[in-house]
Amino acid sequence: MVVENHSTWEGRCPKYEGIAIQDALAVPMVYRGEFIGILDIMTLAPNQRKLTISDAEVLEMFATHAAAAVKEAQYFDQSQQRLRELEAINSLSKSLRNANTRQEIVNALLSETIRLFDGEAGAVWLLDPLSGKLVQQSVTGWFRRIQQEPLSPGEGLVGWVFEQGRPLLSKEFICDERASMNFRQQAQPGWGGVVIPLNSKEEVYGALVLAFPSYRTLKKDEIKLLGAFCEIAANALQRESAMGLLEQRVHQLLSLRTVDNAINSSLDLRLTLDILLEQVLTHVHAEAADILLYDPRTYSLKLVAQRGYRSLVAHPLNISLTIGMLAQILIDRQMQQIEDMTNISIDQTRVSLFLDEGFRSYLALPLIAKGQLVGVMEVFRRDSKSIAPIELDFLQTLSGQAAIAINNATLFDELQQTNTQLTLAYDSTLEGWARALELRDNETEGHSRRVTSLTLRLAQCLGVPEAEWIHIRRGAILHDIGKMGIPDEILHKPGPLDEAEWDIMKQHPIFAYHLLQPIPYLEKAVVIPYYHHERWDGSGYPQGLQGEQIPLEARIFAVVDVFDALCSDRPYRRAWAQEEAIAYIKEQAGRLFDEQVVEALLEIL
Structure with missing residues (x-):
């Protein structure tokens, strides 16, 4: 466009008022259809030369070349800016890769942003899931001198950004009513800054605060880059949180297994x-x-x-x-x-x-x-x-x-209490049987109780395992249970038995075996009733076993039973003195009785 008389042109710019412009020529700067700017020239009065169409054609040629040059410069600046941004992002990403904890992540974020943006103070705030408040996690510069209390979402600049999820610019902190009173009272005059949310795609973790002098204006590209930084850090926090949660779950599962093992074992x-x-x-x-x-x-x-x-x-x-x-x-x-x-x-x-x-x-x-x-x-x-x-x-x-x-x-x-009650009931029943046998056999009162007590003492002295004591006790109580099958005329005969009667009497251990063996409760107790008449030299009955073929429990009881019988009154004789009974037992050691059992008996008498 050619303006031949600028002073009378209604489209003149007030900027040029007072300048003696004679005429003007302006052409658009266009690059590949994109408007870049305007190239204009003016002549000042008095000037005899007038701008012409030919001048316009020349200026259009210059404008075309200038538009291409400006566009190339813009491309170069943008590429340099993108390169700087990529280098900054790469630097931050490298720092975050080496960070293993939340504290290391926020420290890396704050350090990198302060370095890249020439900041002098800053802080990172994170949400504490236990208290539900924002807590200052990392701080640098003059922010260190500020005594910060935890903030609720929506409280102060940080709380507002956390709640809204978008950046916030503050020209000067001490004049910004959105800031908490505590922060405004302690902030340095002449300083403002920016607060950027730390948000991933799923949630907001906190906020980054950077302080700059009030005269510095952050560009949109800088705020955008800070947002990218914070998003990268938020993703790192999300990964750390997921890893922490997974690790916590693993520890909890191991803990539950520990408790399970304790319950089961x-x-x-x-x-x-x-x-x-x-x-x-x-x-x-x-x-x-x-x-x-x-x-x-x-x-x-x-x-x-x-x-x-x-x-x-x-x-x-x-x-x-x-x-x-x-x-x-x-x-x-x-x-x-x-x-x-x-x-x-x-x-x-x-x-x-x-x-x-x-x-x-x-x-x-x-x-x-x-x-x-x-x-x-x-x-x-x-x-x-x-x-x-x-x-x-x-x-x-x-x-x-x-x-x-x-x-x-x-x-x-x-169950244990019930089992104890049942055991006591069973044992009382066994003792009742033993007492009934004593009455039927005219045994001295208390014979079963005495031989049971002495047998247990002797078994303990000889090292019989404790688990066997209960079976020894029951077997001792029931040692003559087989006599229930012996006729009264033989059992109560006042004089010596003849050979036929002895053959019948010798059957009572076999009767005891057949009576007790089918009862699981008494299966292990049958040893004494069945074998207590066997003798060390093989002269006993019912099987004629000798030596260690005879079970130890039966060898122990055999000595005790004979000793108690000798010391007790019988219908056909009076009780022996204990010294006489001991002498007899010693005499029969190695013949009728196990010598080791006899020696142990003499020690405890």
């Missing part, structure tokens, strides 16, 4: 519960934990296991459930979590204990096995922070294991 409930509580304090952010057993007969709980208490607590501690939160937990059978238990009554028994311990945060999980409440697991913290969700899941699983352990122990105790 031990019948000691207190030992199992101690192992369980140890796993609680190892894998949960808590300072103390305990297990309370429920007694439905008294409607009370007993403290039977605890970890982390500072004071010594007597076990079991009985806890009344008239009032308090524990009573409600037993009714509702629901988990209860309290961030501050200072003014809440858990129960009336432990008020002073909780005050002395300084507990603040409280978690109670009912222990339910097969639909029945068996107890409560309590977890304590000495601050007002709640337990994280992943740890709550773990505790609920552990509470299930605790309930199983308690139920198993209860069933075992009940």
